[in-house]
Amino acid sequence: MSSPRLFPTQEVGSIAKPRWLLQGLKGQAPTPEALQELKRWRERTSFVPEHDPRLKKLEKGEIEEVGAHGLRDLGALFGLRYLETAGLDLVYDGEARRVEMYEFPIRQMTGFELSGHVRSFDNKYYLKGASVGPVGLVAPYHLDEYEFLRKEARRQLKVPVTGAYTLADWSWNEYYLGKQKGWKGRKARRAAQRELLVDIARHAIRPTLKALIDRGASVLQIDEPAAGTHPDEAELVVEAFNESTEGLDAKFVMHICFSDYRCLFPALLEAKRCRQFLWEFANRDTPEKDGYRDLELFMEFQDDREIGLGVTDIHRDVLESPELIRDRILRASKILGDPSRIYVNPDCGLRTRSLDVAWEKLTRMVRGADLARAAIGK
Amino acid sequence: MSSVNLGLTSSFPRSEALVSATRDLDRGRRGAEEVQALFDQETSRVIALEAKLGFSTVSGGDLQRQDLFRPFSDSTPGLEVGPLTRWFETNTFFRQPIVHAPPQWAPGAFARQLPLERLLETRLPPRVILPGPYTFVNLADNRTDLTPAELGRRWSELLALEVHDLAAHGVRAVQIQEPSLVVRPPSVDEEAWVRGIYDPLASALSEVDSLLWTFFGDGAPILPLLASLPVDTVGVDLADTDPALLTDLPTGKGLGLGCLDSRTTLLEDPQEIARIVREVNARLQPSEILLGPGAPLELVPWGVAERKLGVLPQVRDLLEGIPAGSRSTGEGAQASAGDGSGGSSTPSNRARGSARTSAGSSSSDRSRPRSAKGKSSRPKAKGGSR
Numbered sequence: 001m002s003s004p005r006l007f008p009t010q011e012v013g014s015i016a017k018p019r020w021l022l023q024g025l026k027g028q029a030p031t032p033e034a035l036q037e038l039k040r041w042r043e044r045t046s047f048v049p050e051h052d053p054r055l056k057k058l059e060k061g062e063i064e065e066v067g068a069h070g071l072r073d074l075g076a077l078f079g080l081r082y083l084e085t086a087g088l089d090l091v092y093d094g095e096a097r098r099v100e101m102y103e104f105p106i107r108q109m110t111g112f113e114l115s116g117h118v119r120s121f122d123n124k125y126y127l128k129g130a131s132v133g134p135v136g137l138v139a140p141y142h143l144d145e146y147e148f149l150r151k152e153a154r155r156q157l158k159v160p161v162t163g164a165y166t167l168a169d170w171s172w173n174e175y176y177l178g179k180q181k182g183w184k185g186r187k188a189r190r191a192a193q194r195e196l197l198v199d200i201a202r203h204a205i206r207p208t209l210k211a212l213i214d215r216g217a218s219v220l221q222i223d224e225p226a227a228g229t230h231p232d233e234a235e236l237v238v239e240a241f242n243e244s245t246e247g248l249d250a251k252f253v254m255h256i257c258f259s260d261y262r263c264l265f266p267a268l269l270e271a272k273r274c275r276q277f278l279w280e281f282a283n284r285d286t287p288e289k290d291g292y293r294d295l296e297l298f299m300e301f302q303d304d305r306e307i308g309l310g311v312t313d314i315h316r317d318v319l320e321s322p323e324l325i326r327d328r329i330l331r332a333s334k335i336l337g338d339p340s341r342i343y344v345n346p347d348c349g350l351r352t353r354s355l356d357v358a359w360e361k362l363t364r365m366v367r368g369a370d371l372a373r374a375a376i377g378k
Numbered sequence: 379m380s381s382v383n384l385g386l387t388s389s390f391p392r393s394e395a396l397v398s399a400t401r402d403l404d405r406g407r408r409g410a411e412e413v414q415a416l417f418d419q420e421t422s423r424v425i426a427l428e429a430k431l432g433f434s435t436v437s438g439g440d441l442q443r444q445d446l447f448r449p450f451s452d453s454t455p456g457l458e459v460g461p462l463t464r465w466f467e468t469n470t471f472f473r474q475p476i477v478h479a480p481p482q483w484a485p486g487a488f489a490r491q492l493p494l495e496r497l498l499e500t501r502l503p504p505r506v507i508l509p510g511p512y513t514f515v516n517l518a519d520n521r522t523d524l525t526p527a528e529l530g531r532r533w534s535e536l537l538a539l540e541v542h543d544l545a546a547h548g549v550r551a552v553q554i555q556e557p558s559l560v561v562r563p564p565s566v567d568e569e570a571w572v573r574g575i576y577d578p579l580a581s582a583l584s585e586v587d588s589l590l591w592t593f594f595g596d597g598a599p600i601l602p603l604l605a606s607l608p609v610d611t612v613g614v615d616l617a618d619t620d621p622a623l624l625t626d627l628p629t630g631k632g633l634g635l636g637c638l639d640s641r642t643t644l645l646e647d648p649q650e651i652a653r654i655v656r657e658v659n660a661r662l663q664p665s666e667i668l669l670g671p672g673a674p675l676e677l678v679p680w681g682v683a684e685r686k687l688g689v690l691p692q693v694r695d696l697l698e699g700i701p702a703g704s705r706s707t708g709e710g711a712q713a714s715a716g717d718g719s720g721g722s723s724t725p726s727n728r729a730r731g732s733a734r735t736s737a738g739s740s741s742s743d744r745s746r747p748r749s750a751k752g753k754s755s756r757p758k759a760k761g762g763s764r
Contacts, residue, residue: 115643116679119392121462121471122444123400128679130643170469172643172678183650184639186618230467258464315462 006339006376007329007369008089010308012255012278013101013160013223013349015082015094015358020058021075025068029061041355047081048074072097076148083155086359087366090158090219095349097145101162101223102170103127109204110136111175130172135199140211150216158219158253159212164205165233165240168197169226194236201243213250221253221278225348228259234267245273253278253308257348261294266301278308280347283315285328292328295335307336310347311368312361317353319360325368330375339376344369380659380667382697383434384690385505387553387591387613387634387670390424390439393680417442421493425500427684431691434668435505435551435587438493445472446509446555447517453487454536456480460519466561466594468641468677475518480532483539489547498548503587505551506544508537510590511575516558530575538582551587554579554609560595560618569603580608589613593636593673598623605631610665615672617641621654624662633664636672637693638686643678645685648692655697669693 018041019034030038038058042048048055054074057065066074079094098104103126106112111133117125142159149157176199177184177192209220222244227237245252252273256264257280268277285291295307309332311325325344333339344365350358392400399416402408424439443449445465451457451473460474497504511530520529541552564572588609597604597614604612605628613634614624627633635658637651655667669690675683695701 116681117392117394117397118679119397119470119676121473123404125392125397125401126469172641174642174644177642177644183654184617184642184644185620189617189641226469229464229469 006373007342007344009087009366009369010090010158010278010343010345011083011088011092011094011349011362012221012308012345012347013092013095014098014351015079015349016351016353016355017075017094017096018078018355021071021078021096024058024063024066024071027063029063030058035059037355041078041082044359045078045081045085047078073148076145077152080149080152082355082359083362084153086362088362089155090343091153091155092158092160093145093149095160095351100126101160101225102167103129105141105162105167105204106171108138108141108208109200110138111199112171115172126170128170128172131168131175131196133175135196135203137204137207140208142208143211143215146212146217147215156219157217158221159217160221160223160255161205161209161212163222163224163227163240163254164197164201164244165237166224166226167200168193168240169229171196190233190236193233194239197236197240198243201240205244206246206248209244209248209250213248217250219251219253221255222274223255225255225257225259227256228261228263231260231263234264235270237264238267238270241271241274248273251275255279255308255348257310258283261297265297269301269303274305276306276308276343278310278343278345280310280314281332282310282313282320282328282347290331292332292335295332298336304338304341306341306343307332308343308345311344312346312350312365314346314348314350314353314361317357319357320364320368322364322367322371325365326371326375329369329372333372333376339372344372379656379697380664382655382667382669382694384431384694385433385435385668385670386424386428386437386439386675386687387589387636387668388593388640388672388674389443389507389676390437390441391676391678391680391683392441393420393423396420396441418493418496421496425496427687429500429502431687432694433502433690436497436500436502437505437507437553438497440507442491442493446507447475447514448473449488449491450481450509451475453484453491455482455484457518463517466557470677472517475514477518477520477522477524477529479522480524480529481536483536485539486543488540489543494547494549503550504548505553505587505589506549507553507555508540510554510556510559511537511579512564512572513556513558515575516562527571527575530571531578534575534578538579541579541582541586545582545585549586551589552583553589553591556590556592556604557594559604560592560597560600560615563595563600564603572603573606576607583608587611589632589634589668591634591636594618596620598625602626611668613668613670616654617672621658624658627662627664629663630665632666632668633658633662634668634670637669638671638675638689640671640673640675640677640683640686643682646689648689648696651689651693652696655693 018037020030020038023030023034054066054070075096076093079096083091106129111131112129113132114127114129118128119125146159173192173196176195180188180192224237253276254274255278281291311328312320332342396416399408399413403413421438421441425436428436451459456479458476458478460476462471463474465472511533514533515526515530589611590607590609591613593615595618597619601624611632611634613636615636617639638646
């Protein structure tokens with residue numbers, strides 16, 4: 001599905017949840033600050049009409065009347081309109097209904113238990129699960145959110161789904177590792193991990209992707225942030241992707257970030273149903289170092305797939321100018337030799353930035369893509 | 379059989395209470411004093427566990443440390459706290475130290491961040507973890523004109539001052555963390571400069587019990603280099619090292635075996651560990667065998683970590699031919715403070731919830747601390763020390 005214009009812009013996944021949504025989901029009436037935020041973003045994005053009864057109730061603090069379902073719908077509408085109004089060509093809902101990218105899908109599967117918090121860094125933690133039995137699926141997930149968005153969206157939807165490799169890598173592997181005989185060294189761990197990720201791919205991700213496609217989803221993004229964690233597991237990343245997408249027909253995008261991309265080559269080329277590699281680059285682009293040089297890998301290995309080009313750093317509040325974004329796009333175009341392969345996006349989900357900062361980053365990104373188009377003359 | 383010591387050779391995970399408190403602290407919902415009190419309390423719990431399990435040293439688990447380098451990059455002139463960087467092959471991250479100028483020692487800055495008062499309350503020698511010079515050079519962003527060898531030596535000079543200072547504070551055992559030595563090992567040509575960067579540390583390390591610990595990589599090919607460094611004991615991570623390939627340990631050197639795998643919540647089999655230890659001991663005849671976690675135990679939750687540590691006394695009982703449950707006296711009778719109540723472990727045991735550890739404890743003999751060099755031996759730790 002080629003886009004009609006050069007440098008289509010797209011989101012990657014999550015944005016921060018607004019305060020009124022977080023407070024509402026806890027059963028709390030919105031604070032004055034949350035109401036102010038609601039008003040400001042409603043004026044900017046028109047995500048909900050002024051006469052909507054849910055809005056009136058929310059403003060009055062009648063949270064029970066709005067209900068969790070109503071709140072989540074409003075949250076999804078907000079995320080969708082926020083991204084559309086920012087000017088993106090491919091959108092979703094900022095993952096408004098999801099807890100986060102690991103815990104939510106794990107909770108939809110059988111064979112896992114959430115076991116406890118592990119530190120990610122500093123005072124940040126994540127809840128980690130353990131595989132304690134064969135992987136199964138309670139029911140395909142993300143369907144309700146997709147069907148809701150399909151009715152509401154004014155732009156092309158791209159559905160993010162956490163990949164099997166990442167879900168396996170971020171879990172402890174008790175069931176499959178326990179089946180390995182003898183000392184649980186690297187070889188045993190690797191074999192058990194392969195079993196786990198293949199089962200996740202076959203029994204949970206593939207049925208979910210199929211159900212989404214059956215409902216009309218045509219662009220699906222498989223998120224594999226863990227892909228570069230183990231430099232010698234590139235084949236497993238690819239196996240997880242191929243198992244997940246086997247027999248399915250849609251445009252599949254693979255999102256990888258904060259990784260040493262070189263270690264994934266040439267294995268990654270075997271991800272045959274992947275039409276676009278959406279990667280983080282801006283974070284590694286400094287005045288001293290060209291963060292886009294890894295694009296040369298595609299030339300080196302003669303791969304001509306689309307590139308989702310990360311042009312906005314999601315870890316810093318520093319706002320990239322549209323001119324800097326234009327230059328990054330043009331630099332990538334020069335390396336790849338074909339600007340029509342490039343989609344423009346943030347490095348990753350923007351949920352760690354405030355809504356204000358994310359907005360500025362996204363609108364500057366859209367302007368940067370406009371400038372790049374103008375520079376190329378299309 | 380060489381003498382077998384046990385130890386917490388890594389950081390320990392934060393409890394769920396600490397997870398909640400530190401999150402609240404970041405969100406401004408709890409005050410620093412309240413959170414500090416909880417850190418103190420939980421550190422005391424770890425120390426009590428170490429004593430209970432019959433470990434030869436206490437560390438307190440480094441609960442408050444944000445990452446291996448942070449206490450130094452926060453306070454060392456010449457260093458700056460840099461960007462989040464993946465901590466080897468894990469889903470955890472550290473702040474990369476940025477070196478702007480040759481690092482200068484900040485007297486007492488590191489010691490002030492340690493729970494020394496609590497550690498010294500026990501009768502076991504405190505052991506403190508330091509970032510090794512090779513790993514520092516390997517992971518830091520060096521923006522100075524110093525060559526890697528020069529920066530490594532500079533770091534060792536700083537560590538030497540630190541070791542002197544720690545010894546003056548009563549610290550009698552020092553553990554140098556060197557994961558990069560096995561993850562990104564030096565080439566044969568580079569081994570000389572690796573030995574060279576340790577030269578400035580040699581004198582200081584001779585004043586304390588010194589341990590060099592490697593993890594996340596295969597220690598077997600590099601064991602001769604590790605053993606040539608000026609430390610008493612060198613440790614390898616058995617999750618990534620085939621013990622059958624460990625050879626060439628010089629006489630008089632101790633060997634650390636990281637026999638608890640922090641990358642799985644499965645509980646290790648004490649019988650299997652004991653079998654490996656016997657084989658390694660027969661082949662290498664180390665002066666001492668130290669058993670502990672390989673990679674940092676904070677990669678699993680508190681309860682799992684506690685149960686995994688409870689395997690170690692069982693291994694030692696097996697090595698010493700003592701039937702499970704027959705040695706224990708006093709408080710050491712139950713290895714896992716939470717929910718363990720006896721029973722044997724198998725490889726398929728799950729350490730997260732209901733898995734139980736068999737009795738393992740600190741008898742008077744095995745909890746006797748090693749005497750630090752140049753220091754008078756402290757009184758041996760009795761079973762009742764807490």
